[in-house]
Amino acid sequence: xxLRARSLYTLPLLHLYSEWxxxxxxxxxxxxxxxxxxxxxLRCGQALPExxxxxxxxxxxxxxxxxxxxxxxxxxxxxxxxxxGELRTNLMLVDERGQDLGVAPTQLLLQRRLMAMGWERTVxxxxxxxA
Numbered sequence: 001x002x003l004r005a006r007s008l009y010t011l012p013l014l015h016l017y018s019e020w021x022x023x024x025x026x027x028x029x030x031x032x033x034x035x036x037x038x039x040x041x042l043r044c045g046q047a048l049p050e051x052x053x054x055x056x057x058x059x060x061x062x063x064x065x066x067x068x069x070x071x072x073x074x075x076x077x078x079x080x081x082x083x084x085g086e087l088r089t090n091l092m093l094v095d096e097r098g099q100d101l102g103v104a105p106t107q108l109l110l111q112r113r114l115m116a117m118g119w120e121r122t123v124x125x126x127x128x129x130x131a
Contacts, residue, residue, distance in 0.1 A: 001063045005093040005101060008113050012060035013067065018123045021052040021070070050074040055123050066090045067110065071123065080129065082120040087111065 003011065052072050059065035070085035086107070093106040101109075124130045 001065055001090050002092050002094050002098070002100070003063060003065070005095065005109060008093060008109055009116070011065065011113075013057045013065070013113075013117065014060045015119075015122045015126060016056045016058050018055040018126045019053055020127065021054055053123070053127070055119065057119075067114070069114075073124075073129075080120070080124060082123075084111065084114065084119075087114075 050072055052070060054068065054070045056066070056068040058067070066089060068088045072083045072085075074081045074083075087110055089106075089110060091106060091110065092103075093101045093109055095101060121130065
């Protein structure tokens with residue numbers, strides 16, 4: 001789906017689902033070099049310091065945009081820290097002349113859009129982490 005870049009921030013996106021990733025020992029998010037938490041032995045009563053999951057969002061109307069990504073959540077004293085991985089989407093942003101911006105600029109602008117809408121709270125709520 002091709003969409004003018006200026007329309008990205010007015011595109012309504014709905015949360016379809018988010019799940020914990022049952023294969024958490026598969027490695028880290030792209031671009032991260034830390035060891036997977038399940039690769040470290042745990043003691044009885046000890047919690048994993050981080051877990052992975054994935055989310056899928058879709059356009060609320062035409063165009064029927066699909067956006068998905070892997071994420072990681074880390075627990076700290078009284079906080080949850082979220083990291084988003086590489087996006088998967090059927091969207092290509094175009095300039096005012098209708099020319100493709102390319103994959104990297106589309107990903108960057110879409111990541112900014114997701115950050116602006118506060119996806120973390122929606123995902124946390126869907127997973128039962130917040131009321």
